[in-house]
Amino acid sequence: MSxxxxxxxxxxxxxxxxxxxxxxxxxxxxxxxxQLRLNRLQHKxxxxxxxxxxxxxxxxxxEVAKVLDCNVFSVDxxxxxGILLNIGSLHKDDKEKYRNxxxxxxxxxxxxxx
Numbered sequence: 001m002s003x004x005x006x007x008x009x010x011x012x013x014x015x016x017x018x019x020x021x022x023x024x025x026x027x028x029x030x031x032x033x034x035q036l037r038l039n040r041l042q043h044k045x046x047x048x049x050x051x052x053x054x055x056x057x058x059x060x061x062x063e064v065a066k067v068l069d070c071n072v073f074s075v076d077x078x079x080x081x082g083i084l085l086n087i088g089s090l091h092k093d094d095k096e097k098y099r100n101x102x103x104x105x106x107x108x109x110x111x112x113x114x
Contacts, residue, residue, distance in 0.1 A: 063106075
């Protein structure tokens with residue numbers, strides 16, 4: 001019976017004295033953990049950049065449709081692309097003239113965020 005009493009006895013050690021095993025990370029583990037965090041952040045950054053690029057493409061398509069006064073599904077893509085293909089052969093003065101015209105048009109659009 002004395003064994004039973006010993007089992008049920010409260011221990012003499014206080015809770016504060018009971019040490020939890022501490023796990024110290026090795027240098028390799030710390031480097032691996034930091035690399036994992038870096039990879040996650042880089043992935044998140046790439047994902048956000050891709051979302052921003054996609055948003056800008058959508059906005060550009062909508063602005064082209066607005067200039068042509070039609071919905072985005074009715075845009076004459078061949079005409080628009082044909083015009084865009086000739087931009088390289090424009091004289092720099094003509095490019096500046098078109099750029100200024102576009103700037104004025106964008107400034108006149110209501111609700112447009114720059």
